[in-house]
Amino acid sequence: MIFKIKYIYPFLSMLLLSLFSCSFETAATHRMDAELELASYIVENEIDVKPTASGLLFIKQRDGNGVTPLKDAKVAIHYTGMFLNGEVFDSSYDRGTPMVFQLSKNQVIKGLEEAVLMMDKGARARIVVPYYLAYGDRRVGPVPSYSNLVFDVELIDCQGTNDK
Secondary structure (H helix, E strand, O other), X not given: OHHHXXXXXXXXXXXXXXXXXXXXXXXXHHHHHHXXXXXXXXXXXXXXXXXXXXXXXEEEEXXXXXXXXXXXEEEEEEXXXXXXXXXXXXXXXXXXXXXXXXXXXXOOOHHHHHHHHOOOOOOEEEEEEOHHHOOOOOOEOOEOOOOOEEEEEEEEEEXXXXXX
């Protein structure tokens, strides 16, 4: 019996190590693929804005009225969420009602929250959100893991503001 256990433990250890190695390699491959896909999108669409420190691309399309939300403000936005190929996966416009949420409460993806904090009431922007500021390695609804996303966002209202 001791003889069998002596050889089973190393075998099980090697098996577990190889399984974990495969999952890490797969995650690294997915991350690399997502980063290459994003770089290609930026080049193909001639995006020339400087990314934020986090990597978000914020492309202002229309100025607002100068009233910006505080970091914990309650905000209302209209948005259309798309994959890099332009396919829409979600839209508040289609539902006919803006999405309302409170900032700094992890109610939306990090990239969307960061963008809203850069906007003033009435402003419109297109944001390109790297996968790690979106859903990361999780699949959520129709959005596969490691998906870079594009949002057209309009800040409709905010309660708790910095008046400029």
